[in-house]
Amino acid sequence: MxxxxxxxxxxxxxxAEREGFDFHTIEGERYWDERHYYLFSEAQVTRDLEAPTRELHQLCLDAVARVVESEALLHQLAIPPAYFDLIRDSWRRREPHLYARFDFAYHGDGPAKMYEINADTPTSLMEAAAFQLVWLDEQIARGELPAAASQFNAIATDLVAAFEAFRGPAPFYFSAMSGSAEDRGTTEFLRRMAGHAGIATRHIDIEDIGLDAAGRFVDLQGRPIERLFKLHAWEHIFHEPFGQHVAASGTQFVEPAWKAILSNKGILPLLWQFNEGHPNLLPAFVDDRPGAAVPKGWVRKPYFSREGANIEIRTPGDETIAEDGPYTDAPYILQAYSPLPRFGDSYTLVGAWVIGDQASGIGIREDDSLITKDSSRFLPHVVID
Incomplete structure (x- = not known):
């Protein structure tokens, strides 16, 4: 590497703008950065990233199967009891899922270490699935890369295949909160992939979803929403008026409600408990003293943190790195410190994508800090043997 x-x-x-990648620059700073790329060998990809992604995905599914049968574990994950049955029924019906992203610390040798799984509303999808492939093709055409260069990247192809599970006559609605170029870009990309699978699609802002007298979710014209992709986390829905109507609405949600088990960091202590010593997992425990100082060699994370917010690292050498944020109203975990690799002045995170049940590709983020944030740069990768 x-x-x-x-x-x-x-x-x-x-x-980028022609491809719908309008958020390539954030507040005047590069988000997409193609002044460098990350080079992997085929063995590094297949042995150290693809195989662990496939195995960890199965461990996560096994964990869901255990958690849904235990009210104690559902409570431990800070899921409101009013939604236990929704989640159980979603899993028992095997409601289909679309995607997830594992975040890895990987140094180029030895096992990749999983920081977390983003299983409900992961972003950086379009740039991983499509724009870095455009970059690869154009750099090969320009002679900047050899013709044999490739990527670990079947994300777009696998998305089209995954959407086959959602075929049906009713339009498939794609929704996000208004005002976010990144969220709209992500949902528009997914709409295109669904369209390639022959599915009719529509966009609706989450704020514009209504409820009719029969308890169905409807669009602005009063048409029932039978299938809804929502780039809006279940932990938010559970605490909104919207949420209490989900079970009786008749709407098929993507991601399904059982993803709430995997979409918070409370799953990490359970994965460690169920699979202690697994080479791709880091020791993790529920933090029973969140007001105390982080122990040396550990990282404190809130259950529902996003984009690095409210994470606090205390290195074995007693250096503290922390990010502020709004996620202060839920439990915390402690996870063993395993630093990101450093290349020059940049710390590098590998995001490994699961589409359906397939390990499908990777995207690279880098930052000047050990904590990867929403402003962290996205760089392309290349596989050459």
Whole structure:
């Protein structure tokens, strides 16, 4: 695994906007950064990233099967009791799921260490699935990369295949909160993939979803929403008026309600408890003293933190790195410290995608800090043997 400099395409911004990647720059700073790429060997990808992603995905499904049968574990995950049956029924019906992303610390040798699974509303999808492939094709055409260069990236193809599970005559609605270019870009990309699978789609802002007298969710024209992809986390829905109507609405939700078990960091102590010593897992425990100092060599994370917010690291050498944020109203976990690799001044995180039940590809994020945030840069990767 190497970080290699390369000439950026002079027209990459125009290309990004043509492809619907409007959030390539955030507050004047690069989000997409193609001045470097990460190089992997085929063995590194298949042995150290693809195989663990497949295995960890199965461990997560096994964990869901155990948790749904235990009210004590559902309570431990801070899921409101009013939604226990919704989650159980969702799992027992085997409601289909679409995607998830594992975040790994990987140094190029030895086992990748999983920080967390983003199983409900993971982003960085379009740039991983599509735009880094455009970059690869164009850099090969320009002679900047050899013709044999490839990527671990079947994400878009696997998404089209995964949408086959959602075929039906009714339109498939895709929704996100209004005002976020990234969220709209992600949902529009997913709409295109659904369209390739022959599914009719519509967009609706989450704020515009209504409820009719029969208890059905409806669009602005009063049409029932039979299938809904919502880029809106279940832990929010559980505490909103919207949530109490989900079970009786007749709407098929994507991601399904059973993903609430995997979409908070409370699952990490359970994965460790169920699979202690697994080479790709880090020791993790529920933090029973969240007001105390983080022990040396550990990381404190809230159950429902997003984009690095409210994470506090205390290194074995007693350095503290922390990010502020709004996630202060839920339990915390402690996870063993396993630092990201450093390339120059950048710390590098590998996001490994599961589409349906397939290990489908990776995306790379880097930051000047050990904590990966919403502003962390996205860089492409290449596989060459």
């Amino acid at each position: 190497k970080r290699i400099s390369i000439a950026e395409r002079p027209d990459w911004r125009t290309t």
